[in-house]
Amino acid sequence: MQNLFDYFFSIERQRIKLLARAPQGPIKEFLKVPFPDPQQSLAKTPILAVDFETTGLNAKQDKLLSVGYVNINNGLIKLGTSQHSIITSAGEMSKENVIIHQITDSEKAKGSQLEQVVSQLLTDLAGKAMLVHYANIEKSFLQQACMELYGMAPVWPIIDTLALAKKQFDRQQKHYHPSQLRLVNLRADYNLPAHHEHNALNDAIATGELLLALMRHYPQGLHTPLQQFLV
Amino acid sequence: MSTEMADIHDFVKAIEPFNQLADEVIGQVISHISICYVRAGEALPPPGIEQPHVYFLRKGALAYYNGEGELLGKFGEGDICTVFCNNIDERHLKVIPEEDTLLCAIDYQQLQQVIKDYPYVLAFFMDSAAQRLQHKVASINEEAIMSSTLMNTSIGDFYHAPAVTIDEQQSIQQAAKKMTELGFSCLMVLAEGQLAGIVTDKDLRRRCIAEGVDFARPVSEIMTTDLQLIDINHSAYDALTQMTSQHIHHLPVTKNGQLAGMITVTDLMNQEGLNAVNMTSTIGKASSVSELAKIALLLPRLQIRMAKLGTTADHVGKTISAITGSFTMRLIAMAKQEFGPAPVPFAWLAAGSQARQEQFAHSDQDNALIISDDMQPEDDVWFAQLATFVCDGLAACGFIYCPGNVMATNAEWRQPARVWGQYFDKWITQPEPLALMHSSVFFDLNTVCGDASLLTNVRANMLAKTKTNTLFIAHLSGNALKLRPPLGFFRDFVLIANGKHKKTLDLKHNGIAPIVDLARIYALSEGITAVNTIERLRLAAGTPSLSTPAAANLIDAYEFLGMLRVEHQVQQLQANVEADNYLAPKEISRLEREHLKDAFKVIKSMQSNRQTTYS
Numbered sequence: 114m115q116n117l118f119d120y121f122f123s124i125e126r127q128r129i130k131l132l133a134r135a136p137q138g139p140i141k142e143f144l145k146v147p148f149p150d151p152q153q154s155l156a157k158t159p160i161l162a163v164d165f166e167t168t169g170l171n172a173k174q175d176k177l178l179s180v181g182y183v184n185i186n187n188g189l190i191k192l193g194t195s196q197h198s199i200i201t202s203a204g205e206m207s208k209e210n211v212i213i214h215q216i217t218d219s220e221k222a223k224g225s226q227l228e229q230v231v232s233q234l235l236t237d238l239a240g241k242a243m244l245v246h247y248a249n250i251e252k253s254f255l256q257q258a259c260m261e262l263y264g265m266a267p268v269w270p271i272i273d274t275l276a277l278a279k280k281q282f283d284r285q286q287k288h289y290h291p292s293q294l295r296l297v298n299l300r301a302d303y304n305l306p307a308h309h310e311h312n313a314l315n316d317a318i319a320t321g322e323l324l325l326a327l328m329r330h331y332p333q334g335l336h337t338p339l340q341q342f343l344v
Numbered sequence: 345m346s347t348e349m350a351d352i353h354d355f356v357k358a359i360e361p362f363n364q365l366a367d368e369v370i371g372q373v374i375s376h377i378s379i380c381y382v383r384a385g386e387a388l389p390p391p392g393i394e395q396p397h398v399y400f401l402r403k404g405a406l407a408y409y410n411g412e413g414e415l416l417g418k419f420g421e422g423d424i425c426t427v428f429c430n431n432i433d434e435r436h437l438k439v440i441p442e443e444d445t446l447l448c449a450i451d452y453q454q455l456q457q458v459i460k461d462y463p464y465v466l467a468f469f470m471d472s473a474a475q476r477l478q479h480k481v482a483s484i485n486e487e488a489i490m491s492s493t494l495m496n497t498s499i500g501d502f503y504h505a506p507a508v509t510i511d512e513q514q515s516i517q518q519a520a521k522k523m524t525e526l527g528f529s530c531l532m533v534l535a536e537g538q539l540a541g542i543v544t545d546k547d548l549r550r551r552c553i554a555e556g557v558d559f560a561r562p563v564s565e566i567m568t569t570d571l572q573l574i575d576i577n578h579s580a581y582d583a584l585t586q587m588t589s590q591h592i593h594h595l596p597v598t599k600n601g602q603l604a605g606m607i608t609v610t611d612l613m614n615q616e617g618l619n620a621v622n623m624t625s626t627i628g629k630a631s632s633v634s635e636l637a638k639i640a641l642l643l644p645r646l647q648i649r650m651a652k653l654g655t656t657a658d659h660v661g662k663t664i665s666a667i668t669g670s671f672t673m674r675l676i677a678m679a680k681q682e683f684g685p686a687p688v689p690f691a692w693l694a695a696g697s698q699a700r701q702e703q704f705a706h707s708d709q710d711n712a713l714i715i716s717d718d719m720q721p722e723d724d725v726w727f728a729q730l731a732t733f734v735c736d737g738l739a740a741c742g743f744i745y746c747p748g749n750v751m752a753t754n755a756e757w758r759q760p761a762r763v764w765g766q767y768f769d770k771w772i773t774q775p776e777p778l779a780l781m782h783s784s785v786f787f788d789l790n791t792v793c794g795d796a797s798l799l800t801n802v803r804a805n806m807l808a809k810t811k812t813n814t815l816f817i818a819h820l821s822g823n824a825l826k827l828r829p830p831l832g833f834f835r836d837f838v839l840i841a842n843g844k845h846k847k848t849l850d851l852k853h854n855g856i857a858p859i860v861d862l863a864r865i866y867a868l869s870e871g872i873t874a875v876n877t878i879e880r881l882r883l884a885a886g887t888p889s890l891s892t893p894a895a896a897n898l899i900d901a902y903e904f905l906g907m908l909r910v911e912h913q914v915q916q917l918q919a920n921v922e923a924d925n926y927l928a929p930k931e932i933s934r935l936e937r938e939h940l941k942d943a944f945k946v947i948k949s950m951q952s953n954r955q956t957t958y959s
Contacts, residue, residue, distance in 0.1 A: 156391065187392030189449070190379035192352065305446060306403050306421075308351045315351050318379070322446060325381035329444065334383070335391065 124148065127268050139232035140263045146240035148270045151340035155328075158339045160185040160272065161237060162244040162324070164316035165251050172253035176200075180230050181314030182237065183321060185244065188328075188335045190321045196237065197314040198230045231258050238269065246296045246320045248273040248344055271344045274299070274323045281330055299323055349374060352448065359400060359422060360935040361465045369458065376454045380447050388439040389428065389449075397449040398469065399425040404445025405834070407843075411436045415843050417941070418442070418834040422934065428452065429469050473942035474897040480939045481900040484656065484907050497580040503597045505605035509534045510543075512564035516552050519543055519563040530594045530606060533567045539603045541567030544594060573598050574607070584612050585659060588620055588666035589701060591673070620646065620663045627670040633678070633737045636671060640741035643667065644705045644917045651914040657906025658878055661702040668698050668743065672711070673793045675737040679730045687723040688716040691794035692734070695750055699790040700860070701876050704913060705923065709735065709743040710750045710785055712757040714798045719760045727758055750785055761798050768806040775819040784823070787864055788875045803873060810868035817869050821954045824861035828951065829854050829944035833937045836929050849940075851912065852925035855905040858947050859898055862954065866890045877902060898950060901943035908932065908940070 125148050132144040149158045163182040169175030183195040234255075245251040248271050256266040278299050282289045292298060296319060297310055303326040308319045331337040352374050356362050362370065379402075380390045388406070389397060399406075399419075406419040408427050416437065419425045427437050429452050452469070459465045467479060508528055510519050512535045519531055523545070530544045543563055551566035552559060572590055574583055576599040583595055593609040609625065623642060630636045643664065650660050676692055696710040697703045711734075713727055731752035739745055752758050759767075771783050787806075791799050810816060830840045830849060837845035849855070863877040866884035874880050878899055885895030912931065913923035929937060 188380060188390065189392050192349065192377045192379065193375040195349065304403060304444065306351075306355075312350065314349060318349065318351070322379060322381065325379075326444065326446075328381070329383060 124268050124270060131265070131267055135265060135267070136263060138263060139235045140259065140265055140267055143235040143239050144267055149240065149242055149339055151270075151343065152338055154333075154336045155339055155342060156187050156335035159241040160244050160321075160324075161241045162190070162317045162321035163234070163238075163251055164245065164313045164320060165254050166311060166313045166316075167250065167254055170250065172250075172257040175254075177227065177230075177254050177258060179313040180234060181312065181317040182234065183314070183317050184237075184241075185321050185324070188325060190318060190325075192318070195314055195318070196233070197312075198225050198233070200225060200227050200230055227258060228262050231255070231262060235259075235267075242272050242339065242343070243269045244272045244274070244320060244324055246273065246316070246323070247275040247294075270339075272324065272342045273344050274320055274327060276344055277324075277327050277342065281327075296320060296323065300326075303327070303329075352377065352379075355402060356400065356448070359424060360933060360938075361468045364465055365459065365462060369462070372458045373450065373455065376450050376458065377448045378450070380449050382441045382445050382447060384441050384443050384445075386441065388425075388441070393449055396428040396452040398429060398452050398455055400448040400450075401425065402446045402448060404447075405442040406439055406445060407442050408437050408439045410438075413438075415831065415841070417832040418839050418843075420833075420835040426469055468938075473945035474893075474900070477897065477900045477904060477939060477942040477946060480942075481903045481907075484903065498576070499574060499578050499580060499583055499597055499607055500576045502580070502611055503576070503605045503607045504611070505597075507532050507596065507603045507605050509539075509603075510563060511535075512540055512562060512567070514563050516548070516557070516559040516561055516563050516566060520548055520559070530608065531563075532596055532603065532606065533563055535564070539571070539573075539596060540564065541569040541571060542594060542596060543567045571596065575599070576604055580612060581659065583607055584620060585662050585666075587612070588624060588670075589662055591666075591669065620650075620667060623667055624670045627667070627674050630674060631678075633675070633740050636674060636737065637740045637742070640671065643742065644923070647705045647910075648914050648917050651910045655910075656903060657910045658903065660910055661697075661700075661704065661906070662876075664705060664707075665694075665698050665701040665703040668703055668707075668709075668738075669694065669792045671738060671741050671743075672734060675734045676730065676793050678737070679733040682733065683726055683729050686730075687720070687726050688718045689795040689798070690715040690727065691791045691796060691798045692752070693789045693799060694792045695789050696785045697788075698792075699788045699875050701790075702860075704909075705742075705917070707743065708746050709738045710746050711735070711738075711752050711792075712750070712786070712789070713752040713759070714764055714802065715758070715760045716795070716798065717760045717762045724755075724758070728753070728755075731758055748782070748785075761802055764802045765805055768802065769809065772806070772809045772813050772816045775813075775816045777819050777823055780816075780819050781823050784820070784861075784864065787868060790875055807868065807871040807873065811871040817865060820861075820865050820868065821957070824858065824865060825951055825955060827853050827858045827861065829858060829947045832941040832944065833929050838929060848926040848928045850925055851905060851909045851927050855940075855943065855947070856902070856909065856925075858951065859902045859905070862898065862947075862950055865954070894950060894953075897946045901946040904939055904943050908936070 128144055128148060132141065135141040135144050161182050161184055165180055166178045167175050168178060177200050179197065179199045181197045184191045252269070252271065259266040275294050279294055296316065300308065300319060300323055303323060305322055305326055309315045328334045353370060356370050356373060362373065365373070382388060382390050388399065401419050401421050401423050403421060406425055408416050410416055425439060427439050455469070456466060467476065508526060509532045510522060512533050523529065523531055530542055532539055533541045533543055541564065543566060547566045547568060551557065557566065572586060572592060572595060574586060574595045574597055576597050587593065587595060587609060595607050596603060597605045597607055623639065623646060626639055627636065630639060647660060647664060650663065672692060680686070691714050693712045693714055694710065695712055697707055698710060713731060715727060735745065735751050735753045745751065750757060771780060789799060828841060830838050832839050834845060837847065838849045840846055860877050863880040866889040867874060867880040869889045870884055870887045872880055872883045874883055881890070881895045881899050884890040885892045908927060909925060912927050916923045
C-alpha cells in the first residue's frame, strides 16, 4: 500500500517536473491540471474510460486506427460524453484490419488527423484517471503519438481492469489461462452482457462496465480510495 | 456524441415502446443515459442519481415492494423500471436488485423532452396503468372495426326503405295479401301512424292459421309487440348481434327516432359468407342430432374466422353463445316432436358463460329448467326426457357435459319456479361460502327458449333480496377475492404473489374470472338484471358499488384479457390443439405483457376496494 502511494506521488511529482519543460500546446495544457488525489474515493474521481484500436501491438511500427472514450462520474458511465474518432493515415489498411475493426479505407479517409484526435484526448483526460483494459497498449501508443507530435510524452494515472482482475485471480490463488483475462471473457465471468468487440467506443464502455462490476471485491465499493486501483 | 454505440443502440431499439422511435431519436435517448451497476441488496436509486430516473435493465434482476414490504413485481433483462416516474402513489415503493444489476438510467424529465413528439411512447411513461390499458383497448377496438366487413358496413347501406307498413285496423288477410304482392316476409304495423308492432310469416302461421283465428280479424291481434329496433347509424355487426342474441330475424330500422325501414337476417347473410347467421339458419333446418353435430364442427372454424377478422372477444362470446342457443332451441324442438308438447309452460335456461354471452367454442354446457308452478309430480317424466335428449344432443355437438353436473338432467336443477325461489332465498339469506361458490353459476342465468316470464319473476325476487343482504354480498366478495391476478412477469415466467414463478398464466381464473365475479357482485348489490359482464359493469357504473371511471377501467381490462384469450385459442384451434386458457409469456410481446400487468393492477385495485368494504 505504502509503495503504491509513493509511486503515485512520484507520478504527481513527474507531472510537475514535466510541466516545467513542456512545450506550449496540448501537453502543457494537460499537465497544468493536477492529477486526482489518490486518497479520494473512486466515486469522487473523474475517470475517462479509453480504448484504442491499432494495426498491431508494437507502438513503434503499428498505427493507431481509432480512439473511443467515455466519462465515468460517481459510478455512472455518461454516454452523452462519449467520443469516437477514426484516424486518417497515409498507409493503406491490411485486409485483416478491415475485417477486425470494420473500419474501411474510405471511412479512414474521412477521419481526423492524428494530432487533432490526440490533442482532444489530452484535453478530455486532464485531471482524470485513465481507465483501460491492458494498459500497455494505450499507454505505449499514446506515448509514441505524443513523442511524434510534440517531442515529449507526459504521464497518466491509469486504472487497468486487466491488472485488477488478475490481482483477484492471484489473491484467490486460482489457476487461470491468460485468455481468461481478455475483456470479453472477464465480462462473461462477471455476468455482463455480450458486446460488439473491436470498436474502440464499445470497448471503452465495456471496460467501464467491467470496472463497476469489479467493485464487488471492494467492501467499500465506490468509496474505496483511488490509490487501490491505480497501476 | 458518437453514433457508434451499437450495443446500447441495439439494446434500446429492442425495447418496446422505443422500437417506434426514429434512429436519431434513439441517439438522443442514448446521450442522456448513464450506465450504472447496482449490487444485489442495495436499493435504487444508486448514489449520484437524485432526480427521478427510468431504468432499462441490461443484466440482472430488480424486485419492488410496497411500504409494507409486500412484493409487487420484478423486472428482468429488457424490462423498463418506471417505478420512480411521476405516479405519486408509487413513490413509497422500494426497488432492490436481487442480483448484481447493470442498468441504463435516464433522467425522466429529459426523457420526456426527447420523446415529446411521440405521444404514444410518452404515454407509456406518463399514464397510469388504467390509462395505458384504455389506449390499448381503444386501438384494438378500432382495428376490429376496420377489419371486419360487417362492422364496416352501416345498416344505412343495405336496409329496405321506405318502411313497408300496414295499419293495425287492417285485416290479417290484407296483411298477407300485401306481403305476397311485395314478396316480403314481414310488415310493420302502425297504430295512429306510430309503430305498434310487426307481423311476420311466422306470426301468420303460428298465431293465425294454427290457432284457427279468423283472418278477417285486425292484424293487430297477431302482431308481435315486444319490439326490437335498431338505429340506422349502427353497423351490420350490431344488427347481427342483436338478432342472434334475441333470436329474431327482422329488425325495424329507425332514423332520428323515426321509423325508416327494415333489415332481415337474409340481408345480413348476403353481406358475408360463412358466418354466424348462416350457421344459425342451417341449425334451424337440421332434422337430426347427427346433422347438428356436423354443423357444430364448424364452430371452432367460425371462432377462428371471427378472431382473424379482428372481432372483439365480446362479439365472439355473444356470437358463440347465440349459436349454442340455436343448437339448444333446435334440440328442444326435436324433443317436442319426439315426446309431444310440454305438459306445462317452462323455460330452458343457460347458466354461467353461455348465459353471460361469453362462451367460446369447446365450452362445457351449463343449463337448467325452470317449470311453471302448475307442474304436477307426474309431469317431471316429460321434462326429464327433454333434459336427457337436449343434454345428450349438446354433448354430441361438442359441448361436453358439465363436470359439476349443472345440467337440466340433474333433478335438483329441473324444478318449478317456486323451488327456484326457495333455492335463491336459502343462498341469499343463509349464505355459506362453500355453497355460494357452487351456486354462483345460478346468479348468471338467462332464458334460451320457452316462457321468459318464469325466470324474470324469480330474478326480480332474487334481486330484491340480494340488494339488501349485506352478509350475502360479503360472502360473495370473500369468494371473489380468492382468485387473484398474478403480480406480473419476470423473464419468461409469470410472477405470483409469493414471489414464485409459474410457466403459464391462467387467463380464465387469474384474469377474466375475477372481473366476472366483481361484475356479478356489483349487479347483485345494485339489483341489476343484466348478466353479461360488460353490460353489468356499464349499468353498475356510477352506482354506490362502482364509480364510473372504475367501471371503464374494468371493462378495458376485461376486453384486453378477452382479446388475448381469443388470440391464444385461435393459435391452438389452428394447430388442431384443444383450446385452453393457459398463456405462456413467450407467446406475447413485451408490450402486451406490460398491458397485461396494467390489467392486473386494475383488477387488484378493485379487489382491494372490495376487501376494505367487506372485511
